[in-house]
Amino acid sequence: MKKIALYLIPLGLFLGLSIFLFQGLFSDPRDHQSSLLEKPMPEFVLPDLMDIEKTYTEEVFLGKVTLLNVWGVWCITCAIELPYLKQLQDEGKHIVGLYYDQDIDPDFGIKTVERVQQEVTDKLSQLGNPYAYNIFDVKRDLSLDLGVTGAPETYLIDQQGKIRLHHIGDINPRVWNNKFATLYDELVVQ
Amino acid sequence: MNRLINTFFILILVCFGNSVSATEDNFQFDSPQQNALFLELTKELRCPKCQNQNIADSDAMIAVDLRRKVYELLQKGYDRDQVIDFMKQRYGDFVYYQPPVNPMTIWLWLLPILFIVVALAGIVMTRKRQAPEIDNEQLAKAQAILERDE
Numbered sequence: 001m002k003k004i005a006l007y008l009i010p011l012g013l014f015l016g017l018s019i020f021l022f023q024g025l026f027s028d029p030r031d032h033q034s035s036l037l038e039k040p041m042p043e044f045v046l047p048d049l050m051d052i053e054k055t056y057t058e059e060v061f062l063g064k065v066t067l068l069n070v071w072g073v074w075c076i077t078c079a080i081e082l083p084y085l086k087q088l089q090d091e092g093k094h095i096v097g098l099y100y101d102q103d104i105d106p107d108f109g110i111k112t113v114e115r116v117q118q119e120v121t122d123k124l125s126q127l128g129n130p131y132a133y134n135i136f137d138v139k140r141d142l143s144l145d146l147g148v149t150g151a152p153e154t155y156l157i158d159q160q161g162k163i164r165l166h167h168i169g170d171i172n173p174r175v176w177n178n179k180f181a182t183l184y185d186e187l188v189v190q
Numbered sequence: 191m192n193r194l195i196n197t198f199f200i201l202i203l204v205c206f207g208n209s210v211s212a213t214e215d216n217f218q219f220d221s222p223q224q225n226a227l228f229l230e231l232t233k234e235l236r237c238p239k240c241q242n243q244n245i246a247d248s249d250a251m252i253a254v255d256l257r258r259k260v261y262e263l264l265q266k267g268y269d270r271d272q273v274i275d276f277m278k279q280r281y282g283d284f285v286y287y288q289p290p291v292n293p294m295t296i297w298l299w300l301l302p303i304l305f306i307v308v309a310l311a312g313i314v315m316t317r318k319r320q321a322p323e324i325d326n327e328q329l330a331k332a333q334a335i336l337e338r339d340e
Contacts, residue, residue, distance in 0.1 A: 035278065035279060035281065035283075102251060140251075144280065147238075147282070148252075149239045150250075150252060
């Protein structure tokens with residue numbers, strides 16, 4: 001009896017290891033929690049994309065629940081999620097764009113603001129405009145402070161201006177219902 | 191045929207292209223020490239977008255931005271730990287190749303030691319159990335047999 005128990009130890013260890021490694025097959029290496037959750041929005045002073053004279057700071061998020069969507073016209077997945085974002089806006093959600101351009105190299109800066117604005121206007125008139133306004137992250141500093149790894153990414157910001165959720169990838173009905181809906185409804189009621 | 195050659199060529203590029211470092215930025219440093227620190231940090235910080243590359247090796251936009259940030263921070267007089275903390279605050283522990291020691295990760299260090307201890311204990315236990323099986327009487331018998339053979 002004791003001998004059987006002894007032989008079961010390696011079997012048990014093997015099974016444990018197998019289960020652990022098997023789970024690894026289905027884990028998403030890109031899925032790591034943002035370290036900014038529950039923290040206030042980082043400080044920033046950035047212009048409006050369409051009206052460069054106008055500037056925003058982190059205080060603009062106080063008082064309402066906001067979806068901050070990081071995007072760019074060069075980003076294909078962003079174009080795919082735009083119609084759904086538009087639908088969310090039609091349902092009354094407050095969506096703000098954080099726009100950044102890939103072609104603007106802070107060390108050189110070859111693209112004019114007018115051209116960026118034209119590209120954005122074209123894209124939005126074609127696919128629908130879900131944004132209340134767009135913040136222009138000229139040198140991608142705010143993106144860096146937010147821990148953005150690429151586009152699209154979306155942050156859910158509560159009425160106190162705190163980041164409550166960070167989603168990497170596009171927003172679609174499945175993601176909205178599984179990840180955002182419950183928390184969003186909770187935050188709106190507060 | 192032409193297509194096949196093209197595919198082959200692309201494969202070669204994909205396989206070996208990575209070994210060429212992507213760093214082509216022109217950063218000016220005040221001192222060689224600072225330059226060395228920059229090279230060290232960009233090797234140890236991990237690109238959040240391209241999982242298995244450090245930011246020195248990657249040409250993703252985020253890696254370019256992070257390299258410039260490291261440079262800016264060094265110019266501002268940040269030391270090594272401060273730069274790493276700055277990045278960790280934004281991109282999590284993920285961004286640094288050396289994992290922190292916490293209740294979750296302590297097993298990375300403890301498990302090998304535990305394994306060795308348990309294995310040693312196992313060996314000692316089995317040795318002890320075998321030891322009394324040969325007593326003096328058996329030894330004498332064996333000796334007798336050996337002597338007889340001679």
